[in-house]
Amino acid sequence: MAVNTGGSFKTFTNQDVTNVRSMLHEAIPLTGSIVSGTYGDQAGNERNIKNYSHGMFQSVYDYPYLSSSANHVFDITMGISPNSSFSSSTTPVVQQSKKINIYNQMAQLLVGYDHTGSIREIDRDGNLTGGASVREAFFINFSRLLTKDEIKKGSFALTFLTGNTVLVPRNQLTLQDHGAATKFKTNSPAGEYAVLYTSSAASNLDSGVGLLYYQAGIAVVTASVFGSALTAPGGEPAEPGNSKGQGGVITNYFGSPVTSSRNILDAIKSLEISASANGIRNRFFNLQFNNTVELNSTIYFCRANHNEFNYSASPTYLSASRLVVKNNSFDSPVSYITTVGLYSADNELLAVAKLSEPLKKDPANEFTLRVRLDY
Numbered sequence: 397m398a399v400n401t402g403g404s405f406k407t408f409t410n411q412d413v414t415n416v417r418s419m420l421h422e423a424i425p426l427t428g429s430i431v432s433g434t435y436g437d438q439a440g441n442e443r444n445i446k447n448y449s450h451g452m453f454q455s456v457y458d459y460p461y462l463s464s465s466a467n468h469v470f471d472i473t474m475g476i477s478p479n480s481s482f483s484s485s486t487t488p489v490v491q492q493s494k495k496i497n498i499y500n501q502m503a504q505l506l507v508g509y510d511h512t513g514s515i516r517e518i519d520r521d522g523n524l525t526g527g528a529s530v531r532e533a534f535f536i537n538f539s540r541l542l543t544k545d546e547i548k549k550g551s552f553a554l555t556f557l558t559g560n561t562v563l564v565p566r567n568q569l570t571l572q573d574h575g576a577a578t579k580f581k582t583n584s585p586a587g588e589y590a591v592l593y594t595s596s597a598a599s600n601l602d603s604g605v606g607l608l609y610y611q612a613g614i615a616v617v618t619a620s621v622f623g624s625a626l627t628a629p630g631g632e633p634a635e636p637g638n639s640k641g642q643g644g645v646i647t648n649y650f651g652s653p654v655t656s657s658r659n660i661l662d663a664i665k666s667l668e669i670s671a672s673a674n675g676i677r678n679r680f681f682n683l684q685f686n687n688t689v690e691l692n693s694t695i696y697f698c699r700a701n702h703n704e705f706n707y708s709a710s711p712t713y714l715s716a717s718r719l720v721v722k723n724n725s726f727d728s729p730v731s732y733i734t735t736v737g738l739y740s741a742d743n744e745l746l747a748v749a750k751l752s753e754p755l756k757k758d759p760a761n762e763f764t765l766r767v768r769l770d771y
Contacts, residue, residue: 454673475499477531543613548686550577587611
């Protein structure tokens with residue numbers, strides 16, 4: 397690559413080019429009022445929530461979704477493992493095949509396949525060699541607009557209301573990726589991820605209540621966060637229908653509307669996916685995390701030595717065969733640098749940089765112009 401200032405070319409050396417990588421972070425706060433309640437009408441319709449005819453997931457916007465100002469925030473859905481007791485239950489499960497398909501799709505994306513070619517179950521502690529599985533889960537897929545390149549490790553905090561009524565603030569439960577900055581896992585085809593723990597639980601392998609995939613921007617939350625077993629700090633949460641879990645009595649109400657007497661087991665069996673998504677949103681209290689933008693830059697140091705770029709190739713630089721910037725023939729040549737062009741080896745213009753003001757160049761001075769390309 398070469399630099400051109402005023403019609404003169406100069407080839408870069410290895411000492412003139414360097415590459416740098418920067419991580420930019422932006423705080424993303426999202427309150428429950430945006431997710432549920434802000435844009436409801438008198439008929440009870442939530443204009444910022446979009447449901448689809450296929451009924452497999454629900455989209456949440458920060459403004460009525462038909463507005464041109466609306467931004468997609470996240471999608472929410474639920475799924476059950478083929479090995480869940482609900483999958484083989486004699487009692488009909490509403491949208492059973494869809495719930496199984498969603499689980500398989502997310503497990504295929506986030507966990508991958510085992511040595512037999514079968515889709516792995518989502519593992520609670522990230523140790524794919526054994527341990528408890530998440531067999532009934534809610535999936536929150538955050539939009540690229542929010543997460544950018546990835547979610548910053550250790551910054552994620554999602555607060556739900558889990559009591560018998562969502563109107564009791566003391567029943568808040570916060571899910572966080574404690575210690576993820578140094579303890580994240582890499583054995584996922586979707587990239588790096590970490591275990592989500594409750595705000596009251598110790599960061600150990602038995603207290604995980606979900607998983608957060610940083611590059612994919614997906615949070616997996618076990619359905620048992622809405623079970624009473626979570627009220628014991630540090631205890632292993634119940635996993636409804638999971639023979640690998642400890643089980644537990646599920647007493648917390650769940651569903652849509654929020655006053656419904658259904659518990660989480662009833663919701664998995666008898667609610668459609670969209671209704672379960674409503675139940676999640678109605679218990680959504682607060683979310684905050686930092687996103688990450690990976691900024692790669694190439695910096696070119698365009699060096700104009702004392703004997704270089706003192707003349708201009710502009711047609712206006714000459715008048716009657718005389719330099720217009722010289723009053724006397726013995727005056728030093730002078731030029732004004734206003735633009736730097738970066739060219740390929742074939743002299744094709746690739747990039748142009750404009751200076752904020754012209755720089756006077758003559759044999760008595762030298763310049764180093766720093767040109768940065770971000771991508």
